Amino acid sequence: MTEGDTDWVRRRVIRAPDDGRTDWVTGGADSRHPGSRRHPVPFRLLAISFALAVALAGCAGDQPSIDGTGTITIAGATLIDGTGAPPVEDAVVIVRGDRIEHAGSRADVSVPEGGEVIDATGKFLIPGLVDLHNHYRDGLEVWSWALQLHAGVLTVRSLGSDHGQTPAMIDEARAGNVPAPRIFTAGVGFSHPEGFPPGKLGPATEEAAREMVRELAAQEVDLIKMWVDTFLDTRPKIEPEIRAAIADEAAQHGIPVAAHVFFENDVWQLVDAGVRFFVHGVRDQEVDDEFVAMAQEKGLSFAPALGQAKTFWWVAEHPELLDDEEFRAGIQPAAFERLLDPENRAAMLESESTAKRRVAYDYVTKFVRRMNEAGVVITVGSDSGAGNIAYGWGTHHELETLVEDAGLTPLETLAAAGAAAAAELTDDPDFGSIAEGMAADLVLLSADPLADIRNTRQIDRVMQAGVWLERGLPEFPLRE
Ligand SMILES: [Zn+2]
Secondary structure: OOHHHOOOOOOOOOEOOOOOOOOOEOOOOOOOOOOOOOOOOOHHHHHHHHHHHHHHHHHOOOOOOOOOOOEEEEEEEEEOOOOOOOOEEEEEEEEEOOEEEEEEEOOOOOOOOOOEEEEOOOOEEEEOEEEEEEOOOOOOHHHHHHHHHHOOEEEEEEOOEOOOOHHHHHHHHHOOOOOOOEEEEOOEOEOOOOOOOOOOEOOOOHHHHHHHHHHHHHOOOOOEEEEEOOOOOOOOOOOHHHHHHHHHHHHHOOOOEEEEEOOHHHHHHHHHOOOOEEEEOOOOOOOOHHHHHHHHHHOOEEEOOHHHHHHHHHHHHOHHHHHOHHHHHOOOHHHHHHHHOHHHHHHHHHOHHHHHHHHHHHHHHHHHHHHHHOOOEEOOOOOEOOOOOOOOHHHHHHHHHHHHHHOOOHHHHHHHOOHHHHHHHOOOOOOOOOOOOOEOOEEEEOOOOOOOHHHHHOEEEEEEOOEEOOOOOOOOOOOO
């Protein structure tokens, strides 16, 4: 699509050329976004402060009585607040406007009179899911976001592939003109000029890299993304000095950096350059104690995208997925057609690259397990929009895979898609957990996700900013 094809392009946009050259164009008006760029409060501190708040509330003795006029009260559910705190049975959550006015045990507050009361006995309430790793396609944004809303994914981070109308659509979403999750974005990310994925920013010199970061800063991106990977030894990696220039310039503008990594030695170099947020993880070897200590000391976080890593064989091994309505609805029809063909599925299983990917998967699942056990922050980032990762479905698949393959508990996993992920997006998040003052972004489940993490898909209702959403799987948009 060219710029002339759309009215949407009316803001300052960095466009990386499709032919991989390093010249790029900017144009348009301005942009606004809700993100903050300061560094996040460590998730564990948040958890402690919530625990203290709950304890203090419990000591108060008298039940606050709340005027229910204009409120929605969800009463009787088991509350899983997204911080990793233990669940609260028979909870009362009171929503006023777009905020949570109260959340806690029924023993602490009576159900207010005058408002709407939802009897949620036997149900489970979790925060709207936060997914830190998504790619949106030019022209498919509205469809993608509808799928995510349907799945209770209410906060997303677009990780470095905003092309065509996508930046303008993100503006529309932020302005409330298009139904969408809360969106943070890296704009267009960095790779080697001949690297992967194609069409990204590929500065040839440190000064060019700095200039591109300054341009992204002028666009008010929420973070900077870089890909540091050879893609199974098929592509050159962005050079260390270019990475360092990007990270340094980003730091000067107060913008965090998230790096896609594969090799352990790149993580060390990037940490030296000031990077703290990573997607994927170490996939070339097992890390040692020195690495673990460094990750703890530097406060690193990893959004491993395990579900995406598995995608190269998972569907072929589980063809029943092709009958899963939500999987099917969230994947592009052409990709789905390819998966339907048994020959293609057999080829997925037999390919040499799949064999290499299985080895890498073994390393990365061990890596995530080790990081989690060491208290290093693990977050949910599904890589939805990449490969066979269906929007919406992909986030739940990542939750499941973190439990099944990396040993996180369901409670930890819900924190990884809750307060831990939110803390990576902004230093004082008002989303990602269920507590007084937080955004009323809620997912009511009809089955217990702590008993089986796959129950996060048993969605009864989704509330976004205090409004119950009308859920439904959208049709794939046919383009003219
Ligand atoms: Zn990605």
